[in-house]
Amino acid sequence: MNRMSSAHPRPDWATLPNLITLLRLGLVVPIVILVLHHAQPVLTVVLLAVFGASDWIDGYLARALNQVSATGAVLDPVADRVGVATIALALAVAGHLSLGVVLTIAAVDAALAVTYLVTRPARAPKVSRVGKVRTAALMAGLALIGVSLVPALHPVGAAGRVLCVVGAFLHAVAGFGYVRALLRDNRADPPDM
Incomplete structure (x- = not known):
């Protein structure tokens, strides 16, 4: 056993997957500026593709x-939610996506955040199959809308909007x-007051 590793264990956050998640979150600002x-x-499409792929890669x-x-x-679901919502908002402001999609995402995220803060769970709920499909649909939709920003590929934006x-x-x-x-879970194990 390496003496250094036993004396200084790696913190929970210091992992390659978490670094990739943080890099995904860092891509949001340049994507929004470009949109x-x-x-x-073309750079916007590349960054959107890296953003989407990194979600699969880190997991x-x-x-x-x-x-x-x-x-x-x-960190991973927070990066997903912040990234998807922010990129979707930028695409809506730029006229490429319905504001209704953005408002739906924001309303659901707000309701979930309030519920999370009120219930103070010991752990986050397990990601559901619907949640995984949702994330894939939104990321693919955003990427296709991004592809449609290339003038010759504009028609694929319709498919992206449907996916969104x-x-x-x-x-x-x-x-x-x-x-x-x-x-x-909160009813089964109420928080201490």
Whole structure:
């Protein structure tokens, strides 16, 4: 056993998957700037693709490298929600996505955040299959809308918008499930007052 590793164990947050999650979160600002300024559509597409792929990569690496962490379990969905909502808002402001999609995402996230703060669960609800499909639909939809920013590929934006509407609907379904799970768990194990 390495003496250094036993004397200084790696903190829960110091993992490669968590670094990738933080990098994904860091991509949000340049993507938003590019979308709002209608600049560099090819670079925008590349960054959106990296944003979406990194969500799969960090989860895969966490499992493959046995680096699943409590920090990652919170950080990954937060990065997803913040990233997707912010990029969707930028696309809506730029006229590429319905504001209804953004408002649906925001309303569900707000309801979930309030429920989470009120119930103060010991752990976050397990990600549901609907939640995974929702995230894939939203990320694919945002990427296709991004691809449509390249003038020659403009028609694929319609498919992206449809995927985002489906993703927003699934977001509401998944969010309801998470709120229900938080409330159920809270009744089973009420927080100390």
